[in-house]
Amino acid sequence: MNPSVRRFVSNDFTVRASCVDATSVVLHMQNLQSMQPIPTIAVGRSMVGALLMASHLKDGQEVGILVKGNGPIMTVFAQANYNGGVRGYTSAPQYEPFEYEQNNLSIKEAIGNGFITVARHQPFQAQPYQGTVELVSGEIGDDLAYYLQQSQQIRSILSLGVYLDAFGKVRAAGGILIEVMPGVEDEIVKKLEDNFSKNKKDLSQVIKEGLTPEDLLKKYMEGLNYTDIPHQFPISYSCPCDKARVLNAVSILGVDELDDMISKNEKAKVQCQMCGQPYEIEIQELTEIRNKLFKNSLH
Ligand SMILES: [Zn+2]
Structure with a gap:
């Protein structure tokens, strides 16, 4: 069974903390999307961050993390809920840098400059609570810590690690989040800071050493x-996709493309990008989407 x-x-x-060994779900995501090493690290760290932040919420609530940068990876997305479900995605799963250094798997260049948005969805509430900050490091962990500080006035220690083997496959993934609430005693903060500077380590290095x-x-x-x-919620890779969302995604193709598909008189087969779930769309459904789009274009 997966860990919680x-x-x-x-x-x-005044101090709350969480940690997770997320190896199984990050490896599952990499296999599902046949993802290259650098995007895997970016999506994996985001998935771990979302799991940790969601664990501090309430039953049924979820956290979405969206990173948008001007680097070649462009978009990284992860979503997790309090109950341990998590999924992830990037717009460039096949990205590989020209100069590939096994020992320097920094994702900063791949992400570039941009913004990180964190959204918290509460059940029965249409609008998520959402905050956006500028990327300060492009390595995701520090960016999320900056978000917590700026947007929620929470000081934190946040460490996210994805360690790959020599073939670029996920060997281990996990993270730590320690949040210090307002009103904390100075003595406690001092102790945390001392412990941190004494033991500060890259988490992927720690995992590599077997800890x-x-x-x-x-x-x-x-x-x-x-x-x-x-x-007690074992983590799992889970995707709440459904046909309605897939149909919505298909409408992005546009009238001409849809006309082309309809003229071939074949059902469209599409897969969810995040979980690989296949969906079949009937000609009649394609026609409905096409007509709706066409009607809207006349306004
Ligand atoms: Zn899906």
């Missing part, structure tokens, strides 16, 4: 009184 996101809170409730995100989290939390919060 582990959650902890300090006994005075877990939880091992590193415990080092960062050393000296604090804290307890586990039960959170």
